[in-house]
Amino acid sequence: MIQIENLYKKFGKNQVLSNLDLDIHGNGIFAVLGPNGSGKTTLIKCILGMVVPSSGEIQVQGNTIKRNWKYRREINYLPQIANFPGNLKVKELIRMIKDLRQMDSKEEDLIRLFALDTFLDKKLSTLSGGTKQKVNIVLTFMFDSPLIILDEPTTGLDPGSLIKLKELLLREKNKGKTILITTHIMQFVEEMSDEIVYLLEGNIFFKGNVEQLKAKTNQTDFEHAIAAIATQTSDA
């Protein structure tokens, strides 16, 4: 699905990603974790082609992404901060994205699921953070693409919506999709993810499932295991 080889990215003097190799195959939920500033968002933006790598090779479904944009048809992306043009109405935004993608969409179900009906005629600048995030989720999930990339999907969601999001994720996973998630909520990771990719200082520190991580760090609790990685490396 996604193959990354020798990926380097530098912002000015700041080396964000260095010699990163990653292979993501098959369906399931892959959690990309790591402390703040470890390069999670940069990695995701590299896959999406929003950030141009300094060097290295990224392939999505066997196609190299350099100078290519058609591969993005296969990706649904949920950005970290829902920055929408404030002068548009929710309805108009949804229609516009549909126009761009020219694909079948199922936004009605999602709008009902997240109870957004009453917001359709409101301008995006008047929405609260959580409601914007729900619109964001609708925009991401309304198309049927094999690859879904979510950057901090839980931000601002109330518990009820969070449960709905989890159900949605499981449903998509069972359809055989590959889902990439970054988050800082470990409970969410432990519950949802099939595999963990732990980034540290621009490289992959650990890749495997929750049990393997617990074994590696000699911890019984997942949250402590993640925290242990950070302390282990700072001791070393």
Next chain:
Amino acid sequence: MRSRWSYVYFLFYLALGFVLLFLNNDLSKAVITLMNVIIVLVPLISTIFGVMYFYNSKEFTELLLAQPLKRSSIFLGQYLGVAGSLTLSLVLGLGIPFVLYGLFKSDTIWDFSLLLITGAFLTFIFAALAFNIAISNENKIKGFGYAVLLWLFLAVIYDGLFLMSLILFEEYPLDSFSLAAIMFNPIDLSRTLILLKLDISALLGYTGAIFNQFFGTYTGLTVSITTLILWTVLPIWRLAYKARRKDF
């Protein structure tokens, strides 16, 4: 939002056209007054609008970038949207009052169309320059500053430097130098082009005669139009180049 501003711009030109015609009561005189306004104002408005639009639509751009769209088409689309709507406002806003006044029956129609064509060129040139400045500067304030400075330089300071150099080196033959200097500034180039077309180059004295010789001929006109096209194409090309490499 952007459409609201281009309406304001349109109404401004509409009003300007009517007022000038009312005050001058003569088509060709109004064209001359209009030239002075267009030469200074069109670059300023295009620069400011270009920079403002680019920064204001940043979120929108980021949304589009994650969609299956080509980068260059996103940015060129935005650029053409801004430059196109500004040009449309200019052409319609000035065109309507002049047409109502009986433009088609008068012989100033060619002067007037040249005025609108240079106005359109200036819009496209300065909007492209503004987009270039905005894409190279993350900081809004800096971007605005550079854009206004660019306008100030080309519209005002350049002429000052030009004049000073003419005075300093008055002993030397300066024909080719001044021709080249005019070519390098789209505002000067447009002004000279219009002045010569309006046949008031006699006002320019000796230099005017030389310019008339150069710009008045077929070659001169071709060269200056080519230069204007180059002024438009080069910034657009750089915009597309930059857009391919920028990180978001």
